[in-house]
Amino acid sequence: MAESSGMATAVESLEEHKGLFFDIFGSFDASAVTPRLGRLRVKGRQELETPNFFAISSRGVVPHLTPDVISASTTIGGVHMALEDFIERATIGTPPIMNCPGSSPIHTFTALPRPLITLLAPRRTPAVSAPKGNSATAISIFPSTGFQVLSNKSYISYIAKLHPDIAISLADVPHGSIPGSKRVAKMGDRTQEWVTELLDSKNDEQAVFAPILPIDSLSQYEYLNQLVDELTDEISGLAFYDSNLLPDMPATTSFSRLPRLSLDEPSSPCQILRQVSLGMDIFTIPFIGFATEAGIALTFRFPRPVLDEPLVSDGVAGSVLPLGITMSSNAHAASLKPLSTACTCYTCANHHRGFVQHLLSADEMLSWTLLQIHNSHVVSEFFTSIRESIRSGNFVVHCDEFARAYESDLPEKSGQGPRVRGYHSKSEGPGELKRNKAAWGNLGNFEHGINGLIPTEPAGTLEDKGFDEKADT
Numbered sequence: 001m002a003e004s005s006g007m008a009t010a011v012e013s014l015e016e017h018k019g020l021f022f023d024i025f026g027s028f029d030a031s032a033v034t035p036r037l038g039r040l041r042v043k044g045r046q047e048l049e050t051p052n053f054f055a056i057s058s059r060g061v062v063p064h065l066t067p068d069v070i071s072a073s074t075t076i077g078g079v080h081m082a083l084e085d086f087i088e089r090a091t092i093g094t095p096p097i098m099n100c101p102g103s104s105p106i107h108t109f110t111a112l113p114r115p116l117i118t119l120l121a122p123r124r125t126p127a128v129s130a131p132k133g134n135s136a137t138a139i140s141i142f143p144s145t146g147f148q149v150l151s152n153k154s155y156i157s158y159i160a161k162l163h164p165d166i167a168i169s170l171a172d173v174p175h176g177s178i179p180g181s182k183r184v185a186k187m188g189d190r191t192q193e194w195v196t197e198l199l200d201s202k203n204d205e206q207a208v209f210a211p212i213l214p215i216d217s218l219s220q221y222e223y224l225n226q227l228v229d230e231l232t233d234e235i236s237g238l239a240f241y242d243s244n245l246l247p248d249m250p251a252t253t254s255f256s257r258l259p260r261l262s263l264d265e266p267s268s269p270c271q272i273l274r275q276v277s278l279g280m281d282i283f284t285i286p287f288i289g290f291a292t293e294a295g296i297a298l299t300f301r302f303p304r305p306v307l308d309e310p311l312v313s314d315g316v317a318g319s320v321l322p323l324g325i326t327m328s329s330n331a332h333a334a335s336l337k338p339l340s341t342a343c344t345c346y347t348c349a350n351h352h353r354g355f356v357q358h359l360l361s362a363d364e365m366l367s368w369t370l371l372q373i374h375n376s377h378v379v380s381e382f383f384t385s386i387r388e389s390i391r392s393g394n395f396v397v398h399c400d401e402f403a404r405a406y407e408s409d410l411p412e413k414s415g416q417g418p419r420v421r422g423y424h425s426k427s428e429g430p431g432e433l434k435r436n437k438a439a440w441g442n443l444g445n446f447e448h449g450i451n452g453l454i455p456t457e458p459a460g461t462l463e464d465k466g467f468d469e470k471a472d473t
């Protein structure tokens with residue numbers, strides 16, 4: 001890993017003024033679309049080698065992992081937090097997180113381990129579609145109490161109080177709907193205005209990532225131009241809602257040196273590899289949590305399976321391997337093997353497939369905790385191997401090898417999983433079926449009372465039959 005002495009000097013001089021710095025290792029060509037190695041350094045937090053990922057949180061929690069488990073059993077370097085998860089009472093008073101003291105209220109409020117980087121976005125990833133569009137000054141958000149609006153002015157005041165390590169500026173993204181041409185024109189203008197307002201009012205230490213909208217680069221030409229010409233020194237990174245735009249980014253040196261965060265929701269390891277090949281640095285990966293809650297243990301390794309693992313899928317030698325295994329299957333009920341061959345995570349070091357299968361069958365919460373520890377570890381190792389591969393100059397060859405060894409998609413979900421909440425998933429509109437089975441049904445037929453115990457006759461008739469009169473209250 002070669003770092004030029006000139007760059008190291010530049011880092012030291014800028015650190016006094018900025019809370020965040022990003023180094024890129026190796027030769028750098030602003031116009032090249034290539035994978036790259038970097039290091040994200042945030043004041044007071046542990047360094048993050050890139051490419052790498054931030055865990056996605058829900059209501060301030062990395063699902064299934066307590067803060068002490070994150071510290072003890074994962075190598076997660078940062079957490080994506082959504083403001084909409086914390087301000088459900090904003091319309092009737094001050095949200096509790098806003099009364100949290102200290103220099104890092106998000107860490108304090110959520111008990112997040114101090115070495116982890118916090119990334120604050122207005123919305124969850126993936127975000128639930130809003131029935132109402134955004135306006136010129138505000139976006140629709142979905143706290144647990146229902147849709148409400150979040151103005152840029154309010155978002156800026158939340159950032160100032162919460163002081164996340166990184167804040168993603170508000171973006172006019174119509175989650176869940178495809179914008180028409182008039183709407184597309186507004187998206188760039190509004191986002192440009194919102195980013196400028198945030199940058200004008202933030203303090204020097206606050207790191208801001210500017211959103212890159214999920215529309216073609218020509219449609220946000222003016223916005224991108226302003227970022228490059230006037231705001232590059234003010235922003236600390238870019239947040240991409242569509243990774244396909246990476247090759248279309250303006251190729252100035254300072255703009256290309258900014259760290260790039262993906263909010264593009266890759267659905268498989270192959271999609272992560274593609275984004276890495278385009279020069280993405282940091283990822284948010286919803287499929288880790290989806291796999292855990294579907295009872296799937298991820299088993300892929302980059303660039304190939306471990307040597308003693310035969311290329312066998314469904315008993316057919318030579319065929320591609322699945323990316324994960326469904327742990328709820330009865331086939332694992334008596335298995336004493338770890339979830340994945342040669343995995344060194346806490347789950348695989350201490351437990352076996354049979355126990356996890358038993359926990360899943362019993363709907364025990366520990367099943368998802370053990371799976372989440374394992375799945376986070378598998379993805380951390382995946383990124384470690386990606387970095388080694390880029391460093392050795394074999395990344396393209398290794399990507400081909402990976403694509404030949406593994407299936408392209410994760411296994412289908414089986415089993416019920418933990419209880420799904422409305423804010424967890426994209427709504428499919430009116431008439432959508434309930435996501436959770438009712439825990440119990442009606443006890444008998446109500447027309448005749450519950451098992452005949454609820455009277456359906458007038459009180460007078462009942463008294464005639466010997467029932468007590470209703471007591472005066």
Ligand SMILES: [Zn+2]
Binds near residue numbers: 339346349
């Ligand atoms: Zn494991």
